[in-house]
Amino acid sequence: MTIAVDVQSISKQFVLRHTRSIKEAFVWIMKGRKGDLSQKFHALDGVSLQVHQGESVALLGLNGSGKSTLLKHISGVMLPDGGSVRTRGRVAGLIEVGAGFHPDLSGRDNVYLNGAILGMTEQQINERFESILDFSEIGQFIDTEVKFYSSGMYLRLAFSVAIHTDPEIFLIDEILAVGDEPFQKKCLDKIKELGDAGKTLVVVSHDLDLVSKVCRRGVLLDHGRVVLDGAVEDVVASMRGRH
Amino acid sequence: MATAELMTPGFGGGLRDVLRSRYLLRLLVAKELKVRYRGSVLGLLWSYVKPGVQFIVFWFALGIFLGMNRNTENYPIYLFSGIVLINYFNEALGNAARSIVGNGGLIKKIYLPRELFPVASVWVSAVHFVPQLVVLLIACVIGGWNPGPVQLAAAVAGFTIVTLLAVGLGLFFGAVNVYFRDSENFVDMLLMIATWASPVLYSWTMVRDGLFDAFGASTGGVLHTIYQANPLTIAVELFHFAFWMPTTTSPRTDQLQAVPPDILDLWTPIGIATAIVVLIVGQFTFRRLEGRFAQEL
Numbered sequence: 001m002t003i004a005v006d007v008q009s010i011s012k013q014f015v016l017r018h019t020r021s022i023k024e025a026f027v028w029i030m031k032g033r034k035g036d037l038s039q040k041f042h043a044l045d046g047v048s049l050q051v052h053q054g055e056s057v058a059l060l061g062l063n064g065s066g067k068s069t070l071l072k073h074i075s076g077v078m079l080p081d082g083g084s085v086r087t088r089g090r091v092a093g094l095i096e097v098g099a100g101f102h103p104d105l106s107g108r109d110n111v112y113l114n115g116a117i118l119g120m121t122e123q124q125i126n127e128r129f130e131s132i133l134d135f136s137e138i139g140q141f142i143d144t145e146v147k148f149y150s151s152g153m154y155l156r157l158a159f160s161v162a163i164h165t166d167p168e169i170f171l172i173d174e175i176l177a178v179g180d181e182p183f184q185k186k187c188l189d190k191i192k193e194l195g196d197a198g199k200t201l202v203v204v205s206h207d208l209d210l211v212s213k214v215c216r217r218g219v220l221l222d223h224g225r226v227v228l229d230g231a232v233e234d235v236v237a238s239m240r241g242r243h
Numbered sequence: 244m245a246t247a248e249l250m251t252p253g254f255g256g257g258l259r260d261v262l263r264s265r266y267l268l269r270l271l272v273a274k275e276l277k278v279r280y281r282g283s284v285l286g287l288l289w290s291y292v293k294p295g296v297q298f299i300v301f302w303f304a305l306g307i308f309l310g311m312n313r314n315t316e317n318y319p320i321y322l323f324s325g326i327v328l329i330n331y332f333n334e335a336l337g338n339a340a341r342s343i344v345g346n347g348g349l350i351k352k353i354y355l356p357r358e359l360f361p362v363a364s365v366w367v368s369a370v371h372f373v374p375q376l377v378v379l380l381i382a383c384v385i386g387g388w389n390p391g392p393v394q395l396a397a398a399v400a401g402f403t404i405v406t407l408l409a410v411g412l413g414l415f416f417g418a419v420n421v422y423f424r425d426s427e428n429f430v431d432m433l434l435m436i437a438t439w440a441s442p443v444l445y446s447w448t449m450v451r452d453g454l455f456d457a458f459g460a461s462t463g464g465v466l467h468t469i470y471q472a473n474p475l476t477i478a479v480e481l482f483h484f485a486f487w488m489p490t491t492t493s494p495r496t497d498q499l500q501a502v503p504p505d506i507l508d509l510w511t512p513i514g515i516a517t518a519i520v521v522l523i524v525g526q527f528t529f530r531r532l533e534g535r536f537a538q539e540l
Binding site: 003100104 | 253267270273277353354425
């Protein structure tokens with residue numbers, strides 16, 4: 001099978017304490033560089049992961065175990081300190097849906113803006129606009145400024161745009177806090193549909209029941225290392241067993 | 244679907260990627276323009292009002308109180324043709340330097356060519372430049388402006404120099420600003436200097452004569468060459484050549500001294516070359532620093 005995502009022993013260090021001004025850095029240099037200007041910790045420590053095309057993988061782990069950082073490396077937002085990340089085909093993230101929304105623009109403008117940010121062409125957005133609108137159930141409010149939307153409407157529209165970007169690899173980070181229960185179910189069905197259509201899915205979620213429904217394979221991260229990689233049921237069971 | 248190659252994500256093609264994302268760039272510019280004037284009654288009219296008021300203030304203070312109107316023929320046109328260009332540069336660089344930090348929320352979450360943001364800022368400023376140019380053209384036509392192709396080419400060259408310079412410096416300071424927020428204050432200072440360090444309010448002969456008087460012919464000459472090598476100075480002088488000079492008349496204004504005599508054949512190429520070097524350095528710095536934007540913002 002073709003590999004869609006190839007992560008080779010990547011490491012990422014984060015700096016905990018920052019200097020934010022030249023003055024602080026200057027004082028530090030003048031004092032003979034005594035002490036460490038910053039503390040570091042490993043967010044990812046030699047993580048390797050191969051995902052085949054059409055596979056659906058759940059990244060599991062406690063808060064701060066490096067799941068979201070790994071997703072950001074796959075999407076290209078972050079670059080690793082060591083190791084390499086390679087992906088095949090277009091990657092789109094349902095990472096923090098609505099990041100590209102501007103509250104003062106209308107729903108329609110935001111669909112176009114966010115669609116373009118997520119890599120769609122003008123023609124693609126035009127073609128899919130009706131479908132985006134239908135899926136979001138926003139209806140007549142599409143020409144209202146987004147700041148007047150309820151938080152549910154906002155997320156529904158953002159999710160709808162993201163789901164219509166049609167990439168080869170989908171990165172999904174905690175999106176299922178979207179809207180009310182019927183809409184959540186609709187999103188879930190849509191994600192499953194994408195998986196069945198041969199899209200590669202990488203999902204981060206703390207909702208263990210939900211990921212067992214969507215994904216076949218589970219990868220457990222702990223303090224920036226892969227500790228378990230196998231069938232999602234086993235990984236979920238192991239994770240539950242730990243607490 | 245399986246035909247695509249394995250690629251490393253997060254390595255963009257720099258400014259070439261901006262060309263490829265023209266549609267997104269257009270939307271970002273449209274967003275900026277829409278958001279800027281939301282809820283304001285005058286809207287885009289503010290782009291006329293602000294430089295207009297600035298012009299009136301300078302004209303009274305410098306033209307009438309300090310007597311520049313007596314020294315320089317058509318001083319209002321002289322003044323305005325420089326001011327519009329400097330205003331464009333100030334707005335473009337000021338916004339571009341803040342654009343990366345300002346769009347941090349997006350840059351942290353989604354990968355896209357980050358050069359888009361400084362470029363979009365400069366573009367928005369270019370849109371604001373248009374109404375100012377219209378005001379300037381009206382003033383020029385009233386003053387009897389009849390430009391030839393050389394004058395028009397000079398105007399385009401001046402605008403190009405400022406644009407390249409603003410994008411280059413915007414990339415540089417925008418990227419540095421992520422690491423050191425001092426950068427935007429430094430830019431503000433730089434912009435204040437830019438207004439006074441180019442012959443916007445005074446004429447270039449005053450600089451030459453002043454420097455010669457103060458430092459003697461040799462040191463003064465070197466200082467004047469340095470002053471003249473500033474690409475903003477060159478751009479402003481090109482605008483004087485294009486807009487103000489055609490409205491002047493022989494007996495009152497010495498046509499050989501109105502702008503530096505070698506402005507077209509010597510200084511314009513130097514200005515364009517400097518601006519291109521600045522752009523390359525800006526892009527290079529940006530590429531070096533952008534890998535850590537997501538974690539530093």
